[in-house]
Amino acid sequence: MELRQLRYFVAVAEELNFGRAATRLRIAGPSLSQQIKALERDLGVRLFERDRRTVTLTAYGETLLPRTRALLEQADELRRAARGFAVSEPVRLGYVSWRPPDLEERVSGVAQLRVDAWVLPSHAQAGRVADGSLDLAICWVRATDLAEQQLTARLIGADRLSAVSVGGETAVRARDAVVLVDADADAWASWNIYALEFARATGATVERIDDHGITGPAFFDHVRRLGRPVISSPKRDATPLPSGLVRRPVIEPAPVWTWGLVSRWDETNPAVLAAVAALTREVVVDFGAAPYWLPGDDPFRPGAATYQP
Incomplete structure (x- = not known):
């Protein structure tokens, strides 16, 4: 119960x-x-x-x-x-792989920010906000997740995803690309949901893997093995692009991954509320030239509910 x-x-x-x-x-x-x-x-x-x-x-x-x-x-x-x-305690913020470079500067003077070193997938970080382990998280989230976990989110950033291929110079049409879906449904839950919906919407090919090759050297191995453009996830990775592989834009449509600043619906801590205001004030996110694609349940789709009660 x-x-x-x-x-x-x-x-x-x-x-x-x-x-x-x-x-x-x-x-x-x-x-x-x-x-x-x-x-x-x-x-x-x-x-x-x-x-x-x-x-x-x-x-x-x-x-x-x-x-x-x-x-x-x-x-x-x-x-x-x-x-x-807890009003006087630091505001605990978690993230997945991206955060604004001036994160601490934005909240300086309004809150003491403690960035959590425990980097986890989007769904896990949202869950930690819901259960009180974190005050805020920068992660990908669906409108359904927000409603079910009594969370709210404000758009703080977005990535226009590209594809990696063996050679090639021109843009890649979405239907000609491949998306990888990993068998580890816990570690890659958010990406798998996004990738499968993108494939259904655009005709992109789904390639199922079981080696966590969504990022890193294993990802590049899959690109070589498939011989087709593979869409790169938004997960930041320090592995340099190997020789012979190139990064190409994806078009018709371009996949966009949104980053939301997630907090609890009923948050009352003044420091947390001040941090949210400071981190999202005057933030303008450009999705790039149309046509671009967002999942149907993305809370930041044009016309979608903002989930800022």
Whole structure:
């Protein structure tokens, strides 16, 4: 049982409509339904009676609702108290592979910044913000992730991805490129999601690997083995480009990877809020000439919700 599931229960109980509750929670309807079913399994009782038209609380649900509200209020009060104690503590920031070169300068005078040395994948860093291990993280994130983990994000940077090939000078069309997808779904979860959606949208070829060759010497080995342009991930790597390989722009469309500054929805620590404002103030991110491509669930797509409540 998780506090998040209890919040979902209260929302559905108040709306008596899964669609409205999902909109209120900024979560997909099927995901909300699955979480409620999981909570019912954990509790061993049915909380709702539902059919195609109506949703009603069961007797168990009626009994547990006020107790759940009280429990959530206690949890919120504990969180507020803990953050009140932590106002004078450094703001903990994690990142994946990119961060602004003037990071510390931007927050100088408004917050004491501690950059976490534990570099982890995007989904892991977002999770650490959600569980309180970090205050902020610079990572790639989906709108669904933000909603489910009660996070918010502001755009702080973007990478226009290129391809690496054996020779060649002209730009590479997306449908003529290859994207690598690694079997390690934990280490490369965010990249795999991005790469597979890009392939579905553009016709690029998916090449499945199991050697973590998304970066480093193994990546260049795959480029030579395939003999085709392979799209390079945004993961920074100190390995120099080997002789005989060239980096080429990708067009029609150009893949863009966004970096968001992620924090908690209900953040109240003045130092954290000041750091967010300082790091994103007057930030202008240029995605480059159109056409460019962003995943459908990217919160920074033109017209998408900004997730800055």
